[in-house]
């Protein structure tokens with residue numbers, strides 16, 4: 383089995399909410415006990431609705447945020463408590479690409495300066511040739527080194543964001559909604575670039591997205607997140623073809639089938655993800671699931687290990703409801 387790049391063990395991230403002094407302190411359970419392994423060469427798609435905790439998990443995994451509890455291992459080393467300068471070698475192995483390239487690139491810095499920053503953080507002065515090579519890797523020409531972010535299109539800005547992340551030659555890129563701010567036509571180009579870089583550089587990815595159609599194009603494995611936990615995880619083809627959990631089924635039912643004339647039955651999820659301040663007991667989907675029954679208020683579906691490996695499928699207690707009778 384290939385090398386383990388990232389291992390999250392029962393990771394929790396709670397945010398304190400400061401209210402009026404006479405009110406009880408509350409915690410937002412943004413991530414509430416996640417286990418996830420990413421191996422060399424793998425692309426793991428982390429999907430879920432808005433507010434399910436994907437971005438928070440991505441930030442904990444890259445050590446931009448400290449976990450409240452649990453363990454973060456990068457390349458087999460426990461880095462949960464590592465801070466300050468000692469984080470440098472870790473940042474070399476794992477880098478983040480952000481959703482909004484407009485916001486994540488400093489408008490007052492030229493592309494050359496932006497690409498130099500991660501080198502400088504490692505105490506290295508990059509040569510012009512190194513910076514040009516980075517630009518070329520993402521399909522941009524040398525002449526762009528002197529230009530500023532506002533001179534680029536959204537897709538080009540995201541390419542610069544990717545080049546910046548590549549500068550320290552990481553093993554793993556955690557991409558948080560890397561294409562959701564882009565036009566559909568440009569989305570495919572950026573996803574193709576990520577796939578090409580994976581093949582050329584042997585990169586691994588965690589690809590965070592709320593759009594399952596985006597993840598479908600590139601992920602080997604899919605982890606479905608809901609209310610701070612991973613509720614289903616498995617090989618992409620299996621999760622797409624035979625989702626074990628009704629929630630995954632509902633999410634997938636919104637993804638168009640690439641064959642002309644074929645349509646899925648649409649399962650509409652009602653309401654929003656419940657608040658992670660006081661999450662419902664029992665099955666976390668019960669307020670929205672089309673199969674919910676009384677027992678769901680007290681029992682949580684278990685994640686069952688898939689024989690012989692680290693993946694898990696969610697087990698729901700209830701079989702599919704019978705199809706409506708034809709008259």
Ligand SMILES: Nc1ncnc2c1ncn2[C@@H]1O[C@H](COP(=O)(O)OP(=O)(O)OP(=O)(O)O)[C@@H](O)[C@H]1O
Pocket residue numbers: 397398410411412430431432433434435436437438439592658
């Ligand atoms: N700094 C913070 N302080 C308090 N609550 C936070 C903070 N950051 C995130 N949250 C809350 O944690 C929960 C998970 O947020 P997160 O951004 O991780 O979800 P997400 O799945 O990435 O959603 P989106 O796709 O909309 O970004 C949300 O309820 C959010 O309001």
